[in-house]
Amino acid sequence: MSEVRINEAIDTLKQSGVRITPQRHAILEHLIQSMTHPTADEIYKSLEGKFPNMSVATVYNNLRVFKEVGLVKELTYGDASSRFDCVTTEHYHIICEGCGKIVDFHYPGLDEVEALAESVTGFDVGHHRMEIYGTCPDCRSNKTKIS
Amino acid sequence: MSEVRINEAIDTLKQSGVRITPQRHAILEHLIQSMTHPTADEIYKSLEGKFPNMSVATVYNNLRVFKEVGLVKELTYGDASSRFDCVTTEHYHIICEGCGKIVDFHYPGLDEVEALAESVTGFDVGHHRMEIYGTCPDCRSNKTKIS
DNA sequence: ACACTATTTATAAATATTACAATGTAAGAA
DNA sequence: TTCTTACATTGTAATATTTATAAATAGTGT
Numbered sequence: 252m253s254e255v256r257i258n259e260a261i262d263t264l265k266q267s268g269v270r271i272t273p274q275r276h277a278i279l280e281h282l283i284q285s286m287t288h289p290t291a292d293e294i295y296k297s298l299e300g301k302f303p304n305m306s307v308a309t310v311y312n313n314l315r316v317f318k319e320v321g322l323v324k325e326l327t328y329g330d331a332s333s334r335f336d337c338v339t340t341e342h343y344h345i346i347c348e349g350c351g352k353i354v355d356f357h358y359p360g361l362d363e364v365e366a367l368a369e370s371v372t373g374f375d376v377g378h379h380r381m382e383i384y385g386t387c388p389d390c391r392s393n394k395t396k397i398s
Numbered sequence: 399m400s401e402v403r404i405n406e407a408i409d410t411l412k413q414s415g416v417r418i419t420p421q422r423h424a425i426l427e428h429l430i431q432s433m434t435h436p437t438a439d440e441i442y443k444s445l446e447g448k449f450p451n452m453s454v455a456t457v458y459n460n461l462r463v464f465k466e467v468g469l470v471k472e473l474t475y476g477d478a479s480s481r482f483d484c485v486t487t488e489h490y491h492i493i494c495e496g497c498g499k500i501v502d503f504h505y506p507g508l509d510e511v512e513a514l515a516e517s518v519t520g521f522d523v524g525h526h527r528m529e530i531y532g533t534c535p536d537c538r539s540n541k542t543k544i545s
Numbered sequence: 546a547c548a549c550t551a552t553t554t555a556t557a558a559a560t561a562t563t564a565c566a567a568t569g570t571a572a573g574a575a
Numbered sequence: 576t577t578c579t580t581a582c583a584t585t586g587t588a589a590t591a592t593t594t595a596t597a598a599a600t601a602g603t604g605t
Contacts (some may be wrong), residue, residue, distance in 0.1 A: 266448040270602075272552065289592085306554045313552095328476030332592065344517050348524065356518050364505055365530060367493050369588065371503050377495065381528040383512060385521040396555055417571075419583065453585045458562065460583095477593055479561065530566085546605105553600070560593085569584070575577085 254341070256283050260322055267320045274298075274305055274390050282323065282337045288353045290332035326353075326382075345383040349390030382392075403430050403486070407469055421445075421452055422460050429470065429484045435491075435500050437479035455514045473500075473529075494532040496537030 260270055261280055277298050281289065289297070295310045301343075314335055317323035326334045326344070334353065336344075342355045361379060367377045404476075407426055408418055424445050428436065435446070442457045461482055469473035473481045473491070481500065483491075489502045508526060516523045 257442070270551070272601085279537065285425070287489040297457070304554070306556095307592095308555080308594080309553055327474060327476030329476075329480050330591080333476050343511075343515075345519050345521050345523070347521065347548075354519050354521070355449050355535065356515050358511055358514065360529070361508070361511075364490075364508075364528070367505060368490075368530045369532070370500050372492050374492050374494065374501070374530075374536045375538055376492075376532040377529065378529055378532075379530040383521075383523055383525060383526040385525075388520045391522055393501045417582070419570085451585070452585095454561095455563080455586080456584055457589075477560075547605090548605085551600105551602075554596075556596085556598105558593100558595070560591100562590085562592105565587090567585085567587105569592105571582080572578080572580090572588085 254339075260337075263320060263322060264317075269320065269328060271315060274302060274309050275316075277301060278310060278313050279317070279322075282317075282335060288326060288334040288336045290359060294335075298395070317331055343381050347390055347394075348384055349386050352387050352389075354387070357364035403484075407484075410469060411464075411467060414440040416463060416467065421456055422463075424448055425457060425460050426464070426469075429464075429482060433482045435473060437481055439479060441482075452513060490528050490530070492532060494534035494537055494541075495531055496533050499534050499536075501534070 256279055257276075260283065261276070264271060264275070264279075281297055282325055285297075287293075288362065291307065291310045291314060294314075295305070295307050298305060298310075310376055314325070315325060317335075318325055322338060324336045324338050327338055328334070340357065341360050344356050345354050345356055346352070347354075365376045365379060368374065404423075404427055407430065408423070411418060411422070417534075425441055428441055428444055432444075434440075438454065438457045438461060441461075442452070442454050445452060445457075461470060461472070464482075465472055469485060471483045471485050473483055473523065475481070487504065488507050489504050491501070492501050492503055494501075508528065512523045512526060
């Protein structure tokens with residue numbers, strides 16, 4: 252279960268010399284257990300019960316720490332809030348333009364494209380980002396009902 | 399030259415029933431001629447000379463109009479300013495993590511990935527976004543000099 | 546136990562973008 | 576042409592996300 256994954260994550264943190272505070276544990280737990288890709292504010296709000304006087308800054312700080320260690324990826328969306336994704340296996344995201352839902356889907360990894368880009372542009376390639384946009388089944392059926 | 403492309407873009411706008419104001423013409427011209435992918439603020443600043451009392455809001459408004467017509471794509475980067483890219487041929491971007499430079503590079507288009515995502519998730523796929531991150535030749539040579 | 550460092554908190558600040566009301570401008574009808 | 580109406584622009588205020596900072600707190604090692 253997610254127990255295992257939390258412990259793995261904590262080990263990773265310890266190995267990087269990051270202290271495990273109660274707040275960090277809770278944020279990590281929330282990230283791993285929630286199947287959504289929460290925003291910083293969603294995490295903050297969902298932990299208000301357990302930590303009535305936790306600060307939003309703490310959430311942001313620790314998400315940055317997790318990012319630096321490589322446990323978490325930030326998905327940026329312009330003016331809107333970033334969403335945070337606990338990195339486990341290699342996967343991409345498909346995003347519903349109707350309701351904003353984000354669904355994971357697996358794909359081999361676009362190594363070819365990286366290689367080509369590298370040779371064409373002379374860059375040293377580090378990583379890439381890919382997202383697919385569309386309409387999820389729920390939103391599609393809602394649309395057809397209306398029309 | 400870019401003359402042609404500007405006229406094509408203006409035709410597209412006219413066909414969509416969008417008025418061609420001096421400001422719109424200038425923003426469009428700047429987008430097409432500049433090989434960079436400017437931010438709204440960069441466009442605003444670069445047109446201050448010609449239009450001393452143009453408002454930033456005008457730039458944002460018209461970029462939205464251009465986006466709706468499909469002439470322009472917005473590249474969002476979290477908290478940082480969005481950049482705007484005049485859509486011409488199908489291409490992707492490689493972005494330098496050192497200096498922020500964005501370089502275009504052409505690639506066949508990831509139709510396969512879209513198809514797979516569609517069948518796996520049940521979404522109706524509309525479009526996708528892909529970006530590659532790395533270090534550009536300039537930044538790489540700067541780094542080696544220092545070390 | 547003590548000194549030192551990392552972390553959290555609370556608040557203020559920075560920044561990008563949007564909303565809104567007022568003014569200006571262009572296109573069509575009379 | 577002149578009136579009317581709809582669209583554009585301007586200027587400013589508001590919103591929202593994220594970061595910076597300083598003070599308070601907790602944890603670690605000697």
